Amino acid sequence: MRWSIKLGRPFGIDIYIHATFVLLLAYLGVSTYLRDRSVAAAFEGVVFFVLLFGCVLLHELGHAVAARRYGIPTRDITLYPIGGVARLERMPSEPRQELVVAVAGPLVNVAIFAALFAWLGATGSWIPLAGLSTATGPLLERLAVINLSLAVFNMIPAFPMDGGRVLRALLALRLPYAHATRVAASLGQGIALLFGLLGLFGNPILLFIAFFVWIAAGQEAGAVQAQAALGGIPVRAAMLTRFDVVAPSDPLHRVTTLILSGSQADFPVVDDDVLVGVVLRTELFAALHRQALDTPVADLMRRDFPRAHADEPLIDVVGRMQGARIQVVPVESDGRLVGLLTIENVGEFLAIQAAGPRTRDR
Numbered sequence: 001m002r003w004s005i006k007l008g009r010p011f012g013i014d015i016y017i018h019a020t021f022v023l024l025l026a027y028l029g030v031s032t033y034l035r036d037r038s039v040a041a042a043f044e045g046v047v048f049f050v051l052l053f054g055c056v057l058l059h060e061l062g063h064a065v066a067a068r069r070y071g072i073p074t075r076d077i078t079l080y081p082i083g084g085v086a087r088l089e090r091m092p093s094e095p096r097q098e099l100v101v102a103v104a105g106p107l108v109n110v111a112i113f114a115a116l117f118a119w120l121g122a123t124g125s126w127i128p129l130a131g132l133s134t135a136t137g138p139l140l141e142r143l144a145v146i147n148l149s150l151a152v153f154n155m156i157p158a159f160p161m162d163g164g165r166v167l168r169a170l171l172a173l174r175l176p177y178a179h180a181t182r183v184a185a186s187l188g189q190g191i192a193l194l195f196g197l198l199g200l201f202g203n204p205i206l207l208f209i210a211f212f213v214w215i216a217a218g219q220e221a222g223a224v225q226a227q228a229a230l231g232g233i234p235v236r237a238a239m240l241t242r243f244d245v246v247a248p249s250d251p252l253h254r255v256t257t258l259i260l261s262g263s264q265a266d267f268p269v270v271d272d273d274v275l276v277g278v279v280l281r282t283e284l285f286a287a288l289h290r291q292a293l294d295t296p297v298a299d300l301m302r303r304d305f306p307r308a309h310a311d312e313p314l315i316d317v318v319g320r321m322q323g324a325r326i327q328v329v330p331v332e333s334d335g336r337l338v339g340l341l342t343i344e345n346v347g348e349f350l351a352i353q354a355a356g357p358r359t360r361d362r
Helices: 019-036 039-069 095-123 139-154 162-172 177-200 204-230 252-261 281-287 314-324 343-361
Strands: 004-008 014-018 074-080 083-088 267-271 274-279 328-333 336-342
Touching: 004 019, 014 019, 019 039, 019 074, 039 074, 039 083, 039 095, 039 139, 095 139, 095 162, 162 177, 177 204, 204 314, 252 281, 267 336, 274 281, 274 328, 314 328, 314 336, 314 343, 336 343
Parallel strands: 014 074
Antiparallel strands: 004 014, 074 083, 267 274, 328 336
16 A cells, blocks of 8 residues: 555554654654653653554544454554554445444454453552643553544544444434434534634634544545445446447557547456457556557466456445545446446536436436
8 A cells, every 4th residue: 555564464453653753753762752852752752653553543443343253354454653444355235244343443442441440450560541641641641542432433423433323223223324324414414514613712622623524524424325325236327338348459649549549547458359458547557657658468468357247236346445545446247348437437427416316316
């Protein structure tokens, strides 16, 4: 992943740390040293921050392990300076499953707090909370308190926090999924407004959280509405049926000419009526500075690529495309290439579907 460093692969899940995280560690160490003039204090500050994000990683692994229980793999987990993100291939479709997956992360933080609290109590190391801050006090006690804070914060009933998904799952036990999402998203945006108002009176961090929650809640509601609109529709209803193809022996110049002369961005590569690859515009543009225009398409085409069947549910294919972060999928039927499915065309299809009922009502 771009600007990310791979740390390992526990439970078969790729773990990444964003490069800005390393810069933040360096800044934290230097600023603590300049403030306290103590190498020991700077080292402890960095260690505390690393342990904190170790707990964030365990939180995300909690989601991933719970999702795996329901056959949902996790593509990767990335740690950013503002938190962690676990990319599940899809969210559970059953409300009870989503409830378990959503609550698994905060439960990990509660378990960490309980373990540290028990240890500190047994060793007599617990001090009054009034003596704690983010920079002072016993390291393990600070870590225990912040884990409890993480659990509470994540249970706020607003997307993208886990509490928003818990609320949606509980509502979906009695309401249609899309309706439950709209209710949860509306509540989340109401909480965002409250955070924004509080942020205006002295805490600018709340303004950032408010903006983040407002956008995420709207995106979640829009995504679920789109999924509801795609339900029961086959790929062939939304795929492009007029498109250009190229052959493995064609020069890259032919691809650039097709891009300039039309609106198609990505091209299937067909050899004797058999789909053998795809040429993606992003990869073509990245390669043009080192590849001659007479280079054959076969040297650049991607041979390992997802495919779809014309009768496959559209919602399943769109989910795979979003999970893999790809914009186009070739569509086949009876072993023949019959279309292309693009994210852009799916968006246009949804717009037409949304406009259709209003047109018929007139």
